[in-house]
Amino acid sequence: MYKYDEIDQQIVDERVAQYRDQTRRYLAGELSEDEFRPLRLQNGLYIQRQAPMLRIAVPYGMLSSAQLRKLGDISKKYDKGYGHFSTRQNLQLNWPKLEDVPEILADLATVEMHAIQTSGNCIRNITTDQFVGVAPDEVIDPRAIAEIMRQWSTFHPEFALLPRKFKIAVSGTKNDRALVQAHDIGLEFYRDSNNQVALKVWVGGGLGRTPILGAVIREHLEWQHALTYCEAIIRVYNLHGRRDNIYKARIKILVKALGIDEFRKQVDAEWAHLKDTDNTITEAELARVAQHFDAMPYENVPAHDAGFDAAVASNPAFAAWVKRCVHPHKQTGYRAVTLSLKPHGQAPGDISSEQMWTVADLADEYSFGELRSSHEQNLILADVKLSDLFALWEKARANGLASPNIGLLTDIICCPGGDFCSLANAKSIPIAKAIQMQFDNLDYLHDIGEMELNISGCMNACGHHHVGHIGILGVDKDGSEWYQVSIGGKQGNDASLGTVIGPSFSADEMPGVVQKLIEVYIKERTPEERFIDTVRRLGVAPFKAHVYAKNEVAA
Amino acid sequence: MSNLIKLNNGVASLVEDDWTLVQLPATQIEERKQAGKVVLFKLTGEATVTDAQIADTVIPATGKIILPLSVFIARNSEVKARIAQGEIGVWLATHELLENLTQQQADLNALPIIAIFVERFADGRIFSLGNLLRTRFGFKNELRAFGDVLRDQLFFLKRSGFTSYLVRADRSAQEAIASLTDFTKPYQGAVDEPRPVFKRYNRGA
Numbered sequence: 001m002y003k004y005d006e007i008d009q010q011i012v013d014e015r016v017a018q019y020r021d022q023t024r025r026y027l028a029g030e031l032s033e034d035e036f037r038p039l040r041l042q043n044g045l046y047i048q049r050q051a052p053m054l055r056i057a058v059p060y061g062m063l064s065s066a067q068l069r070k071l072g073d074i075s076k077k078y079d080k081g082y083g084h085f086s087t088r089q090n091l092q093l094n095w096p097k098l099e100d101v102p103e104i105l106a107d108l109a110t111v112e113m114h115a116i117q118t119s120g121n122c123i124r125n126i127t128t129d130q131f132v133g134v135a136p137d138e139v140i141d142p143r144a145i146a147e148i149m150r151q152w153s154t155f156h157p158e159f160a161l162l163p164r165k166f167k168i169a170v171s172g173t174k175n176d177r178a179l180v181q182a183h184d185i186g187l188e189f190y191r192d193s194n195n196q197v198a199l200k201v202w203v204g205g206g207l208g209r210t211p212i213l214g215a216v217i218r219e220h221l222e223w224q225h226a227l228t229y230c231e232a233i234i235r236v237y238n239l240h241g242r243r244d245n246i247y248k249a250r251i252k253i254l255v256k257a258l259g260i261d262e263f264r265k266q267v268d269a270e271w272a273h274l275k276d277t278d279n280t281i282t283e284a285e286l287a288r289v290a291q292h293f294d295a296m297p298y299e300n301v302p303a304h305d306a307g308f309d310a311a312v313a314s315n316p317a318f319a320a321w322v323k324r325c326v327h328p329h330k331q332t333g334y335r336a337v338t339l340s341l342k343p344h345g346q347a348p349g350d351i352s353s354e355q356m357w358t359v360a361d362l363a364d365e366y367s368f369g370e371l372r373s374s375h376e377q378n379l380i381l382a383d384v385k386l387s388d389l390f391a392l393w394e395k396a397r398a399n400g401l402a403s404p405n406i407g408l409l410t411d412i413i414c415c416p417g418g419d420f421c422s423l424a425n426a427k428s429i430p431i432a433k434a435i436q437m438q439f440d441n442l443d444y445l446h447d448i449g450e451m452e453l454n455i456s457g458c459m460n461a462c463g464h465h466h467v468g469h470i471g472i473l474g475v476d477k478d479g480s481e482w483y484q485v486s487i488g489g490k491q492g493n494d495a496s497l498g499t500v501i502g503p504s505f506s507a508d509e510m511p512g513v514v515q516k517l518i519e520v521y522i523k524e525r526t527p528e529e530r531f532i533d534t535v536r537r538l539g540v541a542p543f544k545a546h547v548y549a550k551n552e553v554a555a
Numbered sequence: 556m557s558n559l560i561k562l563n564n565g566v567a568s569l570v571e572d573d574w575t576l577v578q579l580p581a582t583q584i585e586e587r588k589q590a591g592k593v594v595l596f597k598l599t600g601e602a603t604v605t606d607a608q609i610a611d612t613v614i615p616a617t618g619k620i621i622l623p624l625s626v627f628i629a630r631n632s633e634v635k636a637r638i639a640q641g642e643i644g645v646w647l648a649t650h651e652l653l654e655n656l657t658q659q660q661a662d663l664n665a666l667p668i669i670a671i672f673v674e675r676f677a678d679g680r681i682f683s684l685g686n687l688l689r690t691r692f693g694f695k696n697e698l699r700a701f702g703d704v705l706r707d708q709l710f711f712l713k714r715s716g717f718t719s720y721l722v723r724a725d726r727s728a729q730e731a732i733a734s735l736t737d738f739t740k741p742y743q744g745a746v747d748e749p750r751p752v753f754k755r756y757n758r759g760a
Contacts, residue, residue: 005758007740018737022707031705038677039707121677151742151752157714158686158745161679227743238683273691278744278751285753 001062001370002147002292004112011154012109015116019043020102027099038161044090044118045101049422054093054101055118056108058373060128060146060170061089065360065369070111072356078104083356085341085349087413087464088167089127089373090118094420116154121162123153123234127169129177130338130374133293134382136330140189140197142172144290145226148281152227159234163241163249166234167206174493179375181205181213181495182467184251185230189223197223203233203263204255207461211497212252215260217267223286225271227279232271236263296368296383301333305386320404320442321393333386337367339379339396340403340411344436347429348414349377358399366392375464376413378406409451409518410436413464417457417474418481424457426474426481431455431510438511448518450530452491467491469532470517471498472510483510487517487543488535496536501544516547558728560709560735561697561719567732572721574644574668576621576701579604580611603650621646621670628659644668646701649680653687663694670699671717676708682715689716689746706731710738716746 004012019039026036040046044055056071063071071091075083078100079093086092096104108114118125126146133141149168153159159166171178172189180186186202199221205214221229237251255263312319327336339359342348351359359379363371366388367381374380379401384392396402405411412435415421417428432455439445454468458475465471471486482504489498505513520543521531535543561570604625612626614633621644622634637643644666645656660666669688673681681700688694700712701721709720713735722728744751752758 007752007756007758010740011738011742014738018734035676035705035707121679148753154742155711155738156743156745157711157741158682159679160682160708160711161677163679235683235686239680243678243680278749278754282753288753288758 001064002059002143002289008151009109009112012112012114012116015043015114015155016102016105016109019105023098023102038120040098041120042117042122042160043101043105043120044115045098046119047098047422048094048420049418049424051095052098052101053416053420054096054104054115055086056091056093056113056115057118057125058089058091058113059150060126060132060143061130061372061374062143063371063373064111065363065371067111067113068356068363068371069360070107070113072353072360074104074107075356076353081354082350082352084347084416085351085373085377085379087375087377087415087462088118088125089130089375090125091373092416094416119165121164121166122160123156123162123166123168126150126153127167127178127183127375129171129173130372130376130378130380131177131327131336131382132172132372133295134329134331134334134336135173135177136328137174138172138330139174139191140172141290141293142170142187142189143293144286145187145189145223145281146170147289147292148285149226149230152279158231159238162234162238163243164246164251166237166251168230176491176493176495179464179467179491179495182207182464182491183214185233186214187226192220199223199226201229201233204252204260206250206252207464207466208250209247209459209461210250210252211461211466212256213495213497214252215255217260217264224281225275227281228274228277229267229271231279232267232274235270236266240266295331296370298331298334298383299385301385301387303332305333308386308389311390317397317404318390318393320446321397321402322389323446324404324406324408325402326389329383331383335384335386335389337381337384337389337392338374338406339381339401340406341378341401342405342411342436343400343403344405344410344440345433347416348412348432351379355399355401358395359401362392362395376406376411378411404442405445407450407452408445409439409448409453409514410445411452412436413452413454413468415456415462417455417463421457421462423460424474425459425476426457426483427507428455428457428463428472428474431472431474431483431507434507434511435514438515448521448531450532452489452532453514454489464491465489466497467495468498469530469535470514475504477504481507483507485513485517485547487540488532490532499540501540502548513547517543520546556729558722558724558726559719560722560728560732562713562735567735569728569732570719574619574621575615576646576670577612577614577623577626579608579623579626603648618642619667620644621668624648624651624656628655631659638665641665641667644670644697646670646672647684648672648674649678649684653684653692657692663688663692664696666694666696668697668699669694670701673700673702673704673708676703676705678703682711685712685715685717686746706734709734710736714741714745714747 046053169178169183188200192198201218202214203217372380414432418424455472456463456465467489484504486498699719
């Protein structure tokens with residue numbers, strides 16, 4: 001993975017000093033609450049319902065074992081001994097003291113980490129898919145460009161105070177797992193007809209209050225222009241995006257107001273001045289950064305392992321885990337492994353300090369000392385030999401990290417919700433827990449099959465509820481918490497936004513509602529048909545009819 | 556004590572302000588200024604400055620003055636001779652269009668100073684405006700930020716081409732100077748140093 005040189009380290013160290021002084025001035029009363037807010041947000045520090053929340057950057061989801069070990073130390077020393085992986089692949093601490101944050105940043109800087117631009121109205125952490133570099137369907141490993149973009153966006157002087165937050169995702173695979181269409185800018189890498197690396201650029205996607213899938217602003221962009229073209233897009237947005245109403249300040253609103261063709265015209269006019277200027281990426285720089293992401297020192301191992309095959313045949317629990325948590329790999333004899341942070345009855349994405357240390361050890365022992373976080377809020381060991389899978393599983397299982405539920409109903413994407421977040425209208429973690437407990441029968445869970453259930457505690461949509469096959473949104477009705485249900489959302493190349501099925505439900509009703517949605521699916525599905533496909537084939541009506549049937553009888 | 560920081564060949568110092576800033580009479584349309592220009596036009600179709608405000612603005616008869624853009628345009632004939640003498644500068648609010656300035660005044664370098672007023676600390680339009688004035692319109696003279704200017708913007712303002720900063724009156728400009736050098740080796744190219752880090756240094760492998 002990318003290793004800092006003295007320039008990278010100096011920027012992070014200087015940031016620690018700068019933020020230390022900003023905190024000092026705030027505590028001394030030299031900065032008002034309003035003045036400190038944008039400064040602390042640019043450093044990922046929120047003032048939350050219970051305590052401050054600190055969001056630590058995990059650029060494009062890549063972590064070293066040393067970094068995760070340090071995160072375990074930090075969450076033990078400065079927090080309550082756990083952290084929370086978010087849908088932007090970052091790690092959040094829910095209970096740090098505002099006064100301690102400069103020290104936390106200093107600790108992070110010792111392992112080449114920081115909290116720069118994890119919040120605030122600036123370019124946020126760039127995300128990609130968790131199987132980057134190892135996925136068999138990968139066309140281009142986009143991490144070098146993602147790292148170059150990380151550097152370019154770090155303290156970008158022109159885009160330090162945009163109208164709203166700004167999110168960029170990159171994807172280098174045929175099957176998009178980075179949700180490029182749900183980002184302010186989505187960059188899809190491909191090889192063009194001349195076998196050159198090129199980008200398809202999407203703009204104006206985003207979830208939140210006004211969910212919109214992005215539009216293609218450019219079919220073909222040579223990779224050298226990734227920075228200058230993004231500069232053109234963001235400059236048009238910075239100058240013309242709304243600033244009078246935060247709910248209408250995202251780039252998607254501007255793109256919609258202008259129409260994609262007019263927006264493209266303005267961006268191209270801007271880009272004409274920026275193209276081929278100094279921020280154009282050079283071959284040499286791409287090559288330098290790409291070296292950091294060279295393939296791992298894989299061993300020559302056979303495609304099959306007798307010990308592994310025997311364990312799968314004789315141990316149903318191991319077989320179930322392999323089926324759900326082990327993924328194909330482009331290197332013969334290797335697999336990628338998802339360590340589930342979704343054990344039933346716990347907050348999705350939460351991980352204890354002890355578990356962080358354990359995962360760091362597992363990464364050292366089995367996966368070249370590296371790991372990744374996913375936007376589904378799990379951790380991935382990307383380079384595990386087939387012959388090591390059984391030993392890895394036993395250790396992961398002993399530490400509560402081997403729930404065989406990846407991609408199933410209980411692998412719930414869930415924001416922190418009203419338990420922590422001051423923006424939330426409703427709690428989301430207890431809903432996730434209740435649904436997990438309702439579907440605790442593993443055979444049934446596997447029978448239901450591939451399913452994405454996403455929960456957001458408010459319409460800011462941190463839980464990505466719009467693109468869940470089942471989406472649950474917390475809403476406030478007359479001061480009490482209710483939940484609106486949508487179905488038919490999907491991420492990926494054929495992304496879609498879910499349709500709301502009808503009036504909202506109380507928290508108590510939610511496991512039953514999900515149960516009824518599943519009942520309709522089980523009854524109506526054709527062989528091999530996934531829930532999402534059944535919904536797309538039949539529409540919302542039969543689901544709605546069954547879920548609300550009792551209410552109609554009662555009325 | 557002056558609160559104006561000025562860069563001279565990259566060296567920052569506090570200087571006395573010899574420019575007089577001319578303000579428009581009070582306005583009731585603050586909120587719309589926050590809207591993006593495109594949306595503003597679509598929403599209201601009207602200008603944010605009225606003809607009456609422009610007419611009521613008092614232009615001092617002598618001295619070095621910085622005029623609001625709308626006054627500079629509408630009453631240009633009154634100040635034409637003084638522009639030639641280098642006594643006139645212009646200021647814009649962040650919602651105003653640079654093109655309106657350049658249509659009136661093709662040679663921006665006849666103006667010794669252009670200032671941009673940032674009403675709210677968090678309004679990042681000022682950075683893009685500075686960048687455009689320097690890179691697109693070739694403005695070479697003093698570029699000033701004033702309004703809700705705090706030390707925590709200075710590094711970004713410097714990188715966006717601003718050469719003077721009128722720090723908000725209730726803060727120490729002397730202390731603020733230190734923030735101009737918060738970072739020594741920025742990653743990306745910008746106005747003050749167009750070459751990104753990968754073109755300035757040999758970073759090895």
